[in-house]
Amino acid sequence: xxxxxxxxxxxxxxxxxxxxxxxxxxxxxxxxxxxxxxxxxxxxxxxxxxxxxxxxxxxxxxxxxxxxxxxxxxxxxxxxxxxxxxxxxxxxxxxxxxxxxxxxxxxxxx
Amino acid sequence: xxxxxxxxxxxxxxxxxxxxxxxxxxxxxxxxxxxxxxxxxxxxxxxxxxxxxxxxxxxxxxxxxxxxxxxxxxxxxxxxxxxxxxxxxxxxxxxxxxxxxxxxxxxxxxxxxxxxxxxxxxxxxxxxxxxxxxxxxxxxxxxxxxxxxxxxxxxxxxxxxxxxxxxxxxxxxxxxxxxxxxxxxxxxxxxxxxxxxxxxxxxxxxxxxxxxxxxxxxxxxxxxxxxxxxxxxxxxxxxxxxxxxxxxxxxxxxxxxxxxxxxxxxxxxxxxxxxxxxxxxxxxxxxxxxxxxxxxxxxxxxxxxxxxxxxxxxxxxxxxxxxxxxxxxxxxxxxxxxxxxxxxxxxxxxxxxxxxxxxxxxxxxxxxxxxxxxxxxxxxxxxxxxxxxxxxxxxxxxxxxxxxxxxxxxxxxxxxxxxxxxxxxxxxxxxxxxxxxxxx
Numbered sequence: 001x002x003x004x005x006x007x008x009x010x011x012x013x014x015x016x017x018x019x020x021x022x023x024x025x026x027x028x029x030x031x032x033x034x035x036x037x038x039x040x041x042x043x044x045x046x047x048x049x050x051x052x053x054x055x056x057x058x059x060x061x062x063x064x065x066x067x068x069x070x071x072x073x074x075x076x077x078x079x080x081x082x083x084x085x086x087x088x089x090x091x092x093x094x095x096x097x098x099x100x101x102x103x104x105x106x107x108x109x110x
Numbered sequence: 111x112x113x114x115x116x117x118x119x120x121x122x123x124x125x126x127x128x129x130x131x132x133x134x135x136x137x138x139x140x141x142x143x144x145x146x147x148x149x150x151x152x153x154x155x156x157x158x159x160x161x162x163x164x165x166x167x168x169x170x171x172x173x174x175x176x177x178x179x180x181x182x183x184x185x186x187x188x189x190x191x192x193x194x195x196x197x198x199x200x201x202x203x204x205x206x207x208x209x210x211x212x213x214x215x216x217x218x219x220x221x222x223x224x225x226x227x228x229x230x231x232x233x234x235x236x237x238x239x240x241x242x243x244x245x246x247x248x249x250x251x252x253x254x255x256x257x258x259x260x261x262x263x264x265x266x267x268x269x270x271x272x273x274x275x276x277x278x279x280x281x282x283x284x285x286x287x288x289x290x291x292x293x294x295x296x297x298x299x300x301x302x303x304x305x306x307x308x309x310x311x312x313x314x315x316x317x318x319x320x321x322x323x324x325x326x327x328x329x330x331x332x333x334x335x336x337x338x339x340x341x342x343x344x345x346x347x348x349x350x351x352x353x354x355x356x357x358x359x360x361x362x363x364x365x366x367x368x369x370x371x372x373x374x375x376x377x378x379x380x381x382x383x384x385x386x387x388x389x390x391x392x393x394x395x396x397x398x399x400x401x402x403x404x405x406x407x408x409x410x411x412x413x414x415x416x417x418x419x420x421x422x423x424x425x426x427x428x429x430x431x432x433x434x435x436x437x438x439x440x441x442x443x444x445x446x447x448x449x450x451x452x453x454x455x456x457x458x459x460x461x462x463x464x465x466x467x468x469x470x471x472x473x474x475x476x477x478x479x480x481x482x483x484x485x486x487x488x489x490x491x492x493x494x495x496x497x498x499x500x501x502x503x504x505x506x507x508x509x510x511x512x513x514x515x516x517x518x519x520x521x522x523x524x525x526x527x528x529x530x531x532x533x534x535x536x537x538x539x540x541x542x543x544x545x546x547x548x549x550x
Contacts, residue, residue, distance in 0.1 A: 025351070058349045065397040065450055093474075094401055094424030095446030095455070 002054045003027075006034045014044030014076065016106050020052025023060030031063045035070050042075030049106035051082035061096070068100065081106040151228075151249030157242050159184035159202075168249055173221035185247065190217040190225045201230075205245070209234045215252065227256035301359045302529070306333045309341055309533075311409030311416070315510040317530040319475065319517055328355040329473045329529035330363055334370075339408060342370040342379070345471040345531045346402030346425060346448075358398050361390065362448075366404065376404045376421030377456045380448060384423065384456075387449030399449035401425040403442070403471055407463075407533060414465040416535050422457045423448035426474055426491070429498050431509060433466025433537065437498035439491070440469075466503050468534035475528030476513070479520040489520070506532035 004027040007018040015038050019031060040046055048067060050056075056064075064080065071078035079101040083091065091097045145152060151168030155161050161183050169176060172188060179188075186197045193216040205211050210233040217225040229250045237243045306314050316331060331345040344366050348358045362383060369382040380402060391398040401424040409416050420428060422442035431437050445457030463469060472494075479489040501512050509532045517524055 062349050062397055062399075065399070069392065069397060093426065095444065095457075096424070096450070098444075098446060098455070099451055 004030050005052075006031055008038065014040065014046055016047045016049055016081075018049045018052060018106075020054075022055040023053060023063060024055060024057045025059040028059040028063040031060075032066050035063075035067050038070075040071060040074035040076040044074075045077040045079060046071045047079050047081050047103070047106050049081045050084060050087065051105070053084055053087065056084075056087050056090075061090070061094075064100070065096075077101065079103050150251075151247075153185065153247050153249070155185050155245045155247065157234075157244065159186055159245075161185060161188075162244065171220070171226060171249075171251065172218060185245075188218050190219050193217045193219075193225075201232075205232055205234065209236075215256075218249070227252045229255075297356060301330055301356060301363065303332060307335070309333070309335075309409060311414075311535070312341070312407065313506045313534050313536050315506040315532045317510050317514050317517075317528075319514075319524065319528040321475070321525055321527050328359065329475070329527040330359045331471070331529050331531045332363060332367065333531070333533075334367060336370050336374045336406070338374075339410060340374055341407050341409070342366075342374060342405070343407065343471075343531065343533065344379075344402055344404040345473065345529055346400050347473040347475075347527070347529075348400040349398060354398075358387075358391075358400065361386070362400055362402070366402070370404075370406075374406055376406055376419050377458050379404050380421050380423050380445075380456045381454075384448045384454045385452070388452050388454075391449060397450065399424075399447045401474075402448055403428060405469075405471075409535070414535050416463040418461050418463055418469060418533075420459045420461075421445070422459075423454060426472065426477055428459070429470040429472070429494065430461060430463070431468045431470065431498050431502035431504055433464055433503045435499070435502050437495055437502045439495065463533075463535045465535045466505075466537035468504060468506050468509055468532055470498070470509055470513075471529075471531045472513070473527065473529045475524060475526035476517065476530070478526060479517070479528075480523040480525070481520065485523050489523075503537070505537070506534040509534075 002021040004021040009016045068078045081103040082105045146166040153164040161179055164179055186194050212231045214230045216230050218228050220226050229252045232245055232247045234242050235244050328348045328351050333343040336342045348355050365383050365386045366379055369379040403422040403425040405418055405420045407418045422445040424447035427439040427441045440459040442457030442459045444455050446454040477491055481487050481489050513530050
């Protein structure tokens with residue numbers, strides 16, 4: 001089991017959160033409460049960089065959807081960057097690849 | 111009394127003088143004074159109990175004057191009522207029989223204050239002919255000891271009461287747990303039916319595996335009649351676990367049932383569910399969703415051919431085991447997780463079941479089971495397809511039995527709830543009503 005770490009980098013287009021470790025039932029609330037503290041302005045884009053993500057279950061996916069909701073409420077966009085293959089497979093299976101904006105890496109945000 | 115040579119002399123002249131003074135004082139201690147001022151009570155009585163002699167110590171304890179006692183009272187007169195009774199029934203008869211008694215607990219009467227708890231020893235003095243002459247009695251103040259015993263008794267009673275209370279609390283906790291388990295079982299039955307109804311012209315079988323026995327499952331299924339001779343069925347998986355997941359399951363199940371009665375079109379039913387879940391959960395920043403596959407089946411077509419129409423929102427594809435030994439997935443592309451976005455796209459598929467064909471719905475507990483020595487590989491859709499091909503053709507009950515065996519083989523690699531539902535057209539239609547099986 002890996003702990004979950006969330007590191008924030010503010011860029012010209014909006015905040016980038018580097019989410020690393022396990023995003024599961026026990027740790028998803030960490031990301032969700034962290035997201036609540038990320039200020040977003042209309043027109044910005046919130047990017048979650050998942051290159052360091054080791055594991056993600058349905059609670060993790062719920063947290064990603066909550067991040068998207070958080071951005072939409074603020075009038076901002078939201079994108080997932082560097083989605084690991086396993087998670088991409090699950091997202092595709094449930095159709096969420098149509099819902100999330102997917103980017104190969106977070107540097108594309110700047 | 112006299113000094114004996116065996117006592118070592120203290121060193122120094124001064125010490126010798128002090129010791130000598132002490133011995134002199136002891137020598138002045140007359141036997142009379144020893145008797146009267148002894149640290150215990152003494153008394154001697156005639157054989158009928160009349161007090162002949164009593165020492166100052168005991169008179170002082172009881173607050174009595176010698177002239178009121180000697181020759182006037184009996185030993186029993188000095189006792190409390192309870193003590194008197196005990197004296198008559200036990201003390202006196204035993205003493206006469208044994209000639210002596212030791213350490214008998216009695217209560218004596220004091221002129222002022224409460225009773226004096228004492229320990230009494232007594233011996234009969236006999237004459238030269240062996241005839242009993244008088245009774246000698248010593249009395250020890252046992253107040254402290256009795257208080258100590260009372261305290262011990264009190265503590266023991268307290269400990270017993272505390273243990274009884276703990277036992278009662280444990281019984282209560284067990285009763286509460288049993289009641290909660292009963293309530294959970296009732297709730298669980300509201301999420302998934304105990305048994306499936308018998309469907310004319312169809313055979314059905316189901317299996318439900320809960321990963322944790324004390325958690326309400328997050329998987330659900332149902333089968334029920336709708337307008338005409340059609341039947342609706344669905345199977346799905348809600349996000350999360352525990353009571354929150356259960357309330358979502360409940361909302362999902364009853365929304366789908368109502369929607370199917372209103373418009374028995376699979377995609378419409380799921381669209382309604384999507385609208386309901388999105389409206390209910392998105393506003394509070396706590397998205398809840400499910401994957402679901404929903405079908406309408408109309409058994410009893412010409413030559414046993416049965417049309418099945420399916421719709422899916424983010425759910426793994428249904429599997430069909432054909433009567434000719436093939437197995438195939440029924441992809442429902444484009445369908446999205448239910449409840450995430452308004453107007454979510456729903457994927458659809460349609461197939462015809464010939465006699466001997468079996469349709470299988472499952473949740474991803476099956477395909478996402480962890481296999482391999484390191485439990486780091488997923489069982490996956492390809493392996494499931496191969497397994498189905500190996501078993502085709504198979505009737506619903508056979509398929510469910512085989513898949514249940516497969517699930518058991520996963521051991522602790524199966525860490526999610528798993529629901530399985532199979533519908534099939536009997537290979538050789540019999541005039542008897544088709545059986546419905548339910549395994550759990």
